Amino acid sequence: MSKTFSPSEAAFSVFELMKRQPQFVMRYAMLSAGVMAIYLFILSISGAGEAMARYVALTQSQQMPSIEQIQAVLGPAAPPLFFSFLISVILSAFLTGMALRKTLHDRDEGFWGLQAGVIEGRFLLASLAFVAVIFGASMALGIITSLFSNIHLALGSLTVLLALGAMIWFGLRLSQFGVMGVVTGKLGLKESFEQTNGKFWRYFGAYLLWVVMTIIVGTIVQALATIGALALGTKIGSGIPANAQEYATVGWAFYILFYGMVTGFLNLGFICIGAYAWHQSRGDLPPPKSEI
Numbered sequence: 001m002s003k004t005f006s007p008s009e010a011a012f013s014v015f016e017l018m019k020r021q022p023q024f025v026m027r028y029a030m031l032s033a034g035v036m037a038i039y040l041f042i043l044s045i046s047g048a049g050e051a052m053a054r055y056v057a058l059t060q061s062q063q064m065p066s067i068e069q070i071q072a073v074l075g076p077a078a079p080p081l082f083f084s085f086l087i088s089v090i091l092s093a094f095l096t097g098m099a100l101r102k103t104l105h106d107r108d109e110g111f112w113g114l115q116a117g118v119i120e121g122r123f124l125l126a127s128l129a130f131v132a133v134i135f136g137a138s139m140a141l142g143i144i145t146s147l148f149s150n151i152h153l154a155l156g157s158l159t160v161l162l163a164l165g166a167m168i169w170f171g172l173r174l175s176q177f178g179v180m181g182v183v184t185g186k187l188g189l190k191e192s193f194e195q196t197n198g199k200f201w202r203y204f205g206a207y208l209l210w211v212v213m214t215i216i217v218g219t220i221v222q223a224l225a226t227i228g229a230l231a232l233g234t235k236i237g238s239g240i241p242a243n244a245q246e247y248a249t250v251g252w253a254f255y256i257l258f259y260g261m262v263t264g265f266l267n268l269g270f271i272c273i274g275a276y277a278w279h280q281s282r283g284d285l286p287p288p289k290s291e292i
Contacts, residue, residue: 004199004202004280004281005199005202005206005276005277005280005281006202007201007202007203007204007205007206007209008205008206008209009276010202010206010272010273010276010277010280011205011206011207011209011210011213011269011273012209012210012213012269013269013272013273013275013276014265014268014269014272017103017268017272021102024102024108024113025265025268027112027113028095028098028099028113028264028265028268029260029261029262029264029265029268030261030264031095031098031112031114031264032095032260032261032263032264032265032267032268033256033257033259033260033261033263033264034260035088035091035092035095035260036256036259036260036263037256037260038087038088038091039084039085039087039088040240040241040247040252040256041244041247042080042083042084042087043080043081043084043240043241044240044241044242044243044244044246044247045243045244045247046077046079046080046083046084047076047077047080048077048080048081048084048240049238049240049241049242049243049246049247050242050243051073051074051076051077052074052077052238052239052240052242053237053238053240053242054073055070055073055074055238056237056238058070058073089124089127090124093120093123093124093127094114094115094116094120095114095264095267096120096123096178096271097114097115097117097119097120097123098110098112098113098114098115099268099271100119100123100178100179100182100271100275101113101119101182103271103272103275103276104179104182104183104275104278104279105182119181119182122181122185122186122187122188123178123181125187126177126178126181126187126188126189127177129177129187129189130174130177130189133174133189134167134170134171134174137166137167137170138167141163141166141167142163144159144163145159145160145163168204169200172196172200172203172204172207173192173193173196173197173200174189174192174193175192175196175203175207175274176188176191176192176195176196176203176274176277176278177189177191177192178271178274179192179195179274179275179277179278180192180195180278183278195277195278195281199277202277203273203277206273206277207270207273210266210269210270210273213266213269214266214269217262217266218262218263218266221258221259221262221263222259224258225254225255225258225259226255228251228254228255228258229251229252229254229255230251232249232250232251232254233249233250233251234246234249234250234251234252234255235251236251236252236255
């Protein structure tokens, strides 16, 4: 049974899924665009979009805006931004559960693969636990870094670099909680630490490759979506519709559909990395091409 996987094959495993399950990938991308549409709709009707538009205009002025000016503009937008973010997180949990169920067990359950089941609830709890653990570790490392910085500036700088590396290592070791939660029926944090044991650089390489791909493709697609919306008579300024009337334009509909679907596909790629690595570790897939 193979215990390793090729980082490059894992990084681009979403393309293999697209070849085998094109309808699922298209459905996932469309649902991702739907989540983006809901998120932007909430912001557009709550006044957050208008606040962001004023903030963009403020930053483009000749004078540097003061903190008081920024707070005056963005302060009222904080509650709707938090609420829309919370709704987006919950809806994304449904999408993640759908993707994990498909990539790990090849199952489509519920409406279009969506359901409010144990997997989704466990993923939300595990996500909260993950954030809490990472936050706690960051605070502890921050205190240690401050202590060393007080001793010597150079020593403090070195400690910052070491702390950053430690957080990347620790975060990556826990990053497979979604996959391991589905296959073990537990939160998956401890199991993720075991799954990634001795494979840190393989996971790191796979995610790094896909992050680079995401940045390049995402930047290009966002530019094309913005140009397309402009051609349809809509200027995408702050990235949030200023109001409901602007949200209802054809330009914003094009932007959300095009950019939202591609973003969904790119997000699916991150899930596929963990699923591919798990299947490879079990011997469910042919060994990496580098070992044949």
